[in-house]
Amino acid sequence: MLRYLIRRGISSIAVLVISVLLVFLTIRILPGDPVLAKLGAATEVTPEALALMRKEAGLDRPLLSQLWTWVANALQGDLGISYFSQFKVTELVAIRLPVTFELTFFIILFAVIFSLILAPLSVRKPGGALDRGIGYFTSIGLSVPGFVIGIVLILFFSLRFQILPSRGFTPLSESVTENLKLMILPSITGGLTATPYLVRYLRASMLEIKQSPFIRTAEGKGLSNSRIMFRHILPNSLVPALTMLGLIVGYTLSGVVVIEYMFGLPGIGSLAIESAFKRDYAVIQGVALTIITLFIVTTFLFDLLCGLVDPRLRMNKEEKLEA
Amino acid sequence: MSNLIDVRNLTLTVPSTKGRVPVVQDLSFTIKQGEKLGLVGESGSGKSLTAFSLMRLIKDPVRIESGEIYINGVDVLKLSAEQFRKYRGSEIAMIYQDPMSALNPIMKIGDQIVESIQLHNKISKADARRFAIELLASVGIPEPEERINSYPFEMSGGMLQRVVIAIALSGEPKVLIADEATTALDVTTQERVLNLLNRLAEERNLSVLLITHDLGVAAQFSDRINVMYGGKLVEQGKIKDVFTNPFHPYTRALLDSRCDYTVDVNKPIRSIAGQPPRPDNRPPGCVFAPRCEHTISQCTSEAPTLRSVKERQVACIRVEELSVRN
Numbered sequence: 001m002l003r004y005l006i007r008r009g010i011s012s013i014a015v016l017v018i019s020v021l022l023v024f025l026t027i028r029i030l031p032g033d034p035v036l037a038k039l040g041a042a043t044e045v046t047p048e049a050l051a052l053m054r055k056e057a058g059l060d061r062p063l064l065s066q067l068w069t070w071v072a073n074a075l076q077g078d079l080g081i082s083y084f085s086q087f088k089v090t091e092l093v094a095i096r097l098p099v100t101f102e103l104t105f106f107i108i109l110f111a112v113i114f115s116l117i118l119a120p121l122s123v124r125k126p127g128g129a130l131d132r133g134i135g136y137f138t139s140i141g142l143s144v145p146g147f148v149i150g151i152v153l154i155l156f157f158s159l160r161f162q163i164l165p166s167r168g169f170t171p172l173s174e175s176v177t178e179n180l181k182l183m184i185l186p187s188i189t190g191g192l193t194a195t196p197y198l199v200r201y202l203r204a205s206m207l208e209i210k211q212s213p214f215i216r217t218a219e220g221k222g223l224s225n226s227r228i229m230f231r232h233i234l235p236n237s238l239v240p241a242l243t244m245l246g247l248i249v250g251y252t253l254s255g256v257v258v259i260e261y262m263f264g265l266p267g268i269g270s271l272a273i274e275s276a277f278k279r280d281y282a283v284i285q286g287v288a289l290t291i292i293t294l295f296i297v298t299t300f301l302f303d304l305l306c307g308l309v310d311p312r313l314r315m316n317k318e319e320k321l322e323a
Numbered sequence: 324m325s326n327l328i329d330v331r332n333l334t335l336t337v338p339s340t341k342g343r344v345p346v347v348q349d350l351s352f353t354i355k356q357g358e359k360l361g362l363v364g365e366s367g368s369g370k371s372l373t374a375f376s377l378m379r380l381i382k383d384p385v386r387i388e389s390g391e392i393y394i395n396g397v398d399v400l401k402l403s404a405e406q407f408r409k410y411r412g413s414e415i416a417m418i419y420q421d422p423m424s425a426l427n428p429i430m431k432i433g434d435q436i437v438e439s440i441q442l443h444n445k446i447s448k449a450d451a452r453r454f455a456i457e458l459l460a461s462v463g464i465p466e467p468e469e470r471i472n473s474y475p476f477e478m479s480g481g482m483l484q485r486v487v488i489a490i491a492l493s494g495e496p497k498v499l500i501a502d503e504a505t506t507a508l509d510v511t512t513q514e515r516v517l518n519l520l521n522r523l524a525e526e527r528n529l530s531v532l533l534i535t536h537d538l539g540v541a542a543q544f545s546d547r548i549n550v551m552y553g554g555k556l557v558e559q560g561k562i563k564d565v566f567t568n569p570f571h572p573y574t575r576a577l578l579d580s581r582c583d584y585t586v587d588v589n590k591p592i593r594s595i596a597g598q599p600p601r602p603d604n605r606p607p608g609c610v611f612a613p614r615c616e617h618t619i620s621q622c623t624s625e626a627p628t629l630r631s632v633k634e635r636q637v638a639c640i641r642v643e644e645l646s647v648r649n
Binding site: 212213214216217218219220221222223224231232235236302307310312315 | 378380408409410411412413415416419420421424425426427428430433434437439442474476477487490491493494
């Protein structure tokens with residue numbers, strides 16, 4: 001197990017370093033910089049003044065030197081300050097993260113609950129009416145982009161029936177009901193996008209398990225169909241599905257950008273968009289670092305979770321990796 | 324002694340380009356209480372499908388087309404799936420071909436036995452556990468109190484087959500089907516598992532249907548034997564009679580092609596020329612005719628039916644002349 005953890009740690013750090021480097025370079029290759037963004041439409045600036053402002057921001061220094069300063073500070077937990085608000089990047093991220101976490105939690109909850117209902121229903125009679133119906137639903141869910149689902153939901157629930165708010169955010173600490181109300185539409189939007197992936201994956205995995213000889217053994221015992229489904233087929237299908245779920249959680253954490261922006265939720269996704277428009281280098285880098293770390297940590301946690309479900313992974317991990 | 328199992332005119336079909344064709348055709352046999360019946364034949368002869376029919380575990384695309392299966396006097400094919408579920412495990416239980424894949428890989432073997440015990444008896448989990456340990460001990464698993472907490476991947480094939488047997492016995496069935504139960508095991512383990520099955524059958528007065536392609540295993544174990552070829556029964560009789568003097572040319576060819584330590588190593592092993600016919604391509608007359616060395620023109624035109632010959636049933640039109648010549 002220790003050996004496994006070390007290997008996993010090394011590869012994670014490699015991924016982290018490479019992706020941070022890529023982000024650092026690409027935002028600087030893009031046209032424009034924070035100074036130009038701050039000046040906006042004001043074109044009456046002399047080149048001398050521009051150069052001075054860039055010098056103050058430290059943008060005149062060679063790229064490698066900028067990178068070095070950033071890495072050295074980041075290693076000490078200092079991600080720099082926003083060029084615009086002058087807030088510390090760590091603080092900006094810390095304020096925004098809970099919103100993203102909450103939204104991700106609800107989206108995943110939605111997806112997990114519906115997958116655990118739909119996949120077994122689908123597998124009960126493959127090719128039957130119910131299975132085909134669920135198949136159509138997932139096809140639609142996979143092909144319709146999240147923002148379209150969001151817009152449709154807003155049209156119905158906020159504009160037509162006016163039962164749910166479409167934009168804004170109230171912290172949990174202020175009002176729980178207000179907060180939850182604002183979370184409903186974004187969560188459904190994200191959930192409807194994530195559910196089809198999970199349903200399809202779980203269904204395929206369950207169908208495969210259903211063909212296994214040990215399911216025949218279970219049938220031969222005289223067990224009821226529902227017991228076979230939930231005690232034998234489903235638990236055995238969870239291992240591959242959990243890996244998929246880990247990826248989905250990772251993607252959702254980083255991919256709620258659009259949903260947050262559409263529903264005006266001040267999460268890390270909106271922070272990413274705002275700072276990208278303004279070329280607020282330090283903030284973009286901080287957000288990227290956070291999202292990549294979250295992604296690595298969640299997929300790792302879900303791999304550990306697989307070990308909890310499958311004793312073979314739990315007990316054999318070491319031997320297998322050494323072999 | 325009454326017939327615990329009575330199969331009458333069972334026909335199973337599969338879809339093919341020519342429509343549904345039979346894989347098992349017009350099969351009838353009985354098993355008495357406490358009797359051990361061997362069912363032999365080569366791959367594709369329909370023996371495993373016969374076993375699964377008895378458990379009603381036939382899955383698409385195979386279908387039970389016609390026939391009756393009486394278990395203890397009840398035609399179980401007429402029962403609803405829900406009604407028949409109560410027969411599984413408590414009247415009739417099965418041991419499967421590959422013990423390595425016959426158990427749930429992520430469930431402790433103890434839980435898999437307890438699950439079955441609790442289904443058939445209304446007892447507490449603690450009592451069911453005690454019963455499971457007893458069962459494990461009776462199938463010859465050492466240190467059953469420890470082993471009950473093992474996962475399948477922690478045990479050998481022979482031990483796993485014992486666990487499968489323990490599960491099969493947990494509902495105290497009257498009939499046990501062993502479908503190639505020793506095929507996946509090595510020879511010494513095979514011997515031990517067979518002896519165990521034999522002992523359990525005696526102790527519990529079980530009726531056993533032993534399905535195997537290994538004539539040696541069948542001979543060692545069963546009282547009577549059914550020989551199947553191409554989905555049909557070709558010979559049926561007491562194991563001793565059939566083995567010492569096979570009537571049907573297929574049974575004889577099967578015995579001649581046997582190879583184990585009892586066979587003279589200097590004699591070449593004879594094989595049966597050709598391949599068994601596919602279900603959608605069976606000849607009109609006797610199914611074995613194309614591979615038989617005694618074929619006459621009548622064989623290819625007229626399908627032989629099972630006839631009683633000296634306490635035996637044989638499906639061969641030339642059985643009298645051939646058995647006399649032998």
